[in-house]
Amino acid sequence: MAKTLTFTPDDKVHAFITTIPEVSYEDGPLSGVTVAIKDNISTRGIETTCASQILKGYIPPYDAHVVTLLKSAGAAIVGKTNMDEFGMGTTTENSSFGPTLNPCDPGRVPGGSSGGSAAAVAAGYCDMALGSDTGGSIRCPAAFCGIVGLKPTYGRVSRYGLIAYANSLEQIGPMAKDVTGVSRLFSVIAGHDKRDSTSVDRPYIHTPNPSVKGLRIGLPEEFFGKGVDPKVADTVKKAVSVLEQAGAEAVPCSMPSMSHALAAYYVICTSEASSNLARFDGIRYGPGGDLRKSWHEEFSDRRQERFGKEVRRRIILGTFSLAAGYFGRYYQKAQTARQMVRDDFARLFGEVDMIAGPTMPSIAFKLREKSDPLQMYLSDILTVPANLAGVPAISVPCGQVEGMPVGLQLIGRHFEDEKVIDTAFAYEQGAV
Amino acid sequence: MEHDDVIIGLEIHCQLNTRSKLFCGCSTDFRDDEPNTHTCPVCLGLPGSMPVLNKKVIEFAMRVAKALNCSVLKECDFSRKNYFYPDLNKAYQITQYDRPLAEWGKLMIEGEDGERDIRITRIHVEEDPGRSVHMGTTDRGKYTLIDYNRAGVPLIEIVTEPDLKSPKEARRFLNKLRATLEYLNVFDSEKEGSLRVDANISLKGSGRVEVKNISSYKGVEKALTFEITRQRNVIRRGQVVARETRHFVEARGITTSSRSKEEENDYRYFPEPDLMPMQVSDWVEGIVLPELPDARRERFMQQYGCSLEHARTLTGGLKLAEFYEQVAKADPDLAATWTADYLLGELNYRDFSIDAMPIVHFMELIGLLKADTITDKSGVEILRIILDQVKNGEKPEMPASIVNRLGLAKTGGDEITDMVRAVIAENPQPVADYHAGKGPALNFLVGQVMKKCRGRADPGHLNALLREELGKMQDGA
């Protein structure tokens, strides 16, 4: 039976690009639960912009698979959340509709690229949100805003309808105030979809279980060393000791491939993005153009004008990496480095059950603090390995530094999202 | 034309006739429908849509690979070919690049100097882009409409080594390839735009020229012949043939230089991340091929006693071969002669395919010929009447009814004897000439009888009868 609710948040942190004032929903496991959706996930009849001027006014004629699943689970879809344009950023400052502010401190960024989704949940505007995670885009804002966010195993959630940024890396994932909320949302969106050839038939039917007895948790030295704020590292180590008290065993370890991970990540994601974003020619989508100009001329003018600076930078980087004569030196080399990361995880997961570390090397940045793109890229160092390997990773709040939340990142084996959720749940329970 | 120095290689794009497109469920049967009615988020390339491989396409392509004796790679994958063009909705084409489906095969053709294998370099699968429809005539009024019905239709690209020595060989290769694809039931050559050819051609010691955009079988021979003449003229004038890409202008039968810009494309190929690599080598083992043109040709010679030439002609197309086998039930010899020599000529003249000839009519015609009811000349006349009726959209008349209507039944017996006697009586001078040993007089008398019976007499029979009657006169004298 269809019911309705009204949704009129006082969106002080600019979490939303679009809100839906009157929401109808059905019966089901998520009946009446308010869910916000990142604006790179296609919603039939609702403008979907990826926070870009080039898609302004684009109303998809179809729902992403996850949206179909949410609707049939009875969720109330309340709006589309702000993000870094096409997911390209770590702060949500790269939105062409203006930045989202961190509900914990409006002078700071919420993280990105799913910053709107994290802020909407953290500010209490809605119960849950969907984000997408290409190199940390769910876990980073979850950590910065003090909520829980899961990047599932690659293939566990259908990407059909997710406007692609970097296909081989990204996953849609759940965000909520606590692990139970993430688990509930995940149980609705996980599962096979024949329209996504990379999706696998591994539904999530699970209730979080706080037992970690005998769990071996690896602490790679690279996650606690150079470039990581010592106060953040200490907070995370304390969190791990909570798990130890609950019966887990902490094991020091190392991930040497980390030194290549970031470079590999940026070559791969920009390469794929340069191809994915080529279809946005300013004519097919968006506000239309000047029909008197030739197609090529109009097309390059519109892309220059309607893509933001960071998007243009990444398209150019990716185009370069794929160019004849450079492919071997960049794209192929990045694939080799990616394999090294996978091998490192495989080796580590022979020794430990779980890897733990900070989600982000620091607390949330002040607005406009990171103006140098390279500095910005460096802050993704702890989140990109999980995307390169396709393994599940969660960020769960684990204390504060300077009054700002810190996230504990837990990374598990392929398809052991359940164990990752259980470990996060165990921490959440133990920390109370 | 001297061919020793001509080197030709072909790149052939064929649409596979699967029911749905390569990466979505949309129907490929769009030719009679409105533009953009066979589309979905996937083949429109909408943001967020993802390709799902139609396995039937791979099966069809593997049939081709096996029939062309290719080796199929253990694993193959898809890549993106990135370039900007208005009818390319994603700004990349999903194709196969460094790991194609199959490599290194061969196809035997009847070459300039006997049968020869033409080597196949590779076969790969890719999606067809949309179609641009250019509108307006003046520069200001020019605009382009785009129809995505074709977008995502499966293609195979077959690339040959530069083994062809003449335009005629190129056409024969294409005909043989078309027949093979038809026998495999993966291709419909009658669909408009189902085959497109790019040809590489060079004269020994000169630059290689690529001729693009050839969309008919006859066009290939025309384009290559034009190109050879053009290149020879360039050399004759002491100039150098430039390495370039040219376009074939079908309507004018010429090739024109296209801007060099196109050659500078860097397609930035990389593996398609939304599709998984495919394990194909085991799959190909299980594929059972139907009888192919060469095997059928041998069988026609053995089973029906066809000559090599007839067998080659009759197996040159699947429908033609099936047509012949039906008709051969009546009489294999007559069927071969009348199908290969008479019917095909009449069809070609009218630009008809074998479908135009109703088989029931043709079989009745063969029956009439076999029963000696009509002469060959009448047989051809009946063929023409039927095909003209088909051409005019009329219901074709049965041969027996045409024979009755026009009185085409062979005359013989008393009727013809009477006529012979009458002609002898009416022409004393030629008769005397005949008796005086002047041979041509007999031809004149034959002609006179034929005139009387409007060609319905069997020439051999008439000749004998005339000699007999003329002989009787001498005996009696």
Ligand SMILES: [Zn+2]
């Ligand atoms: Zn389609």
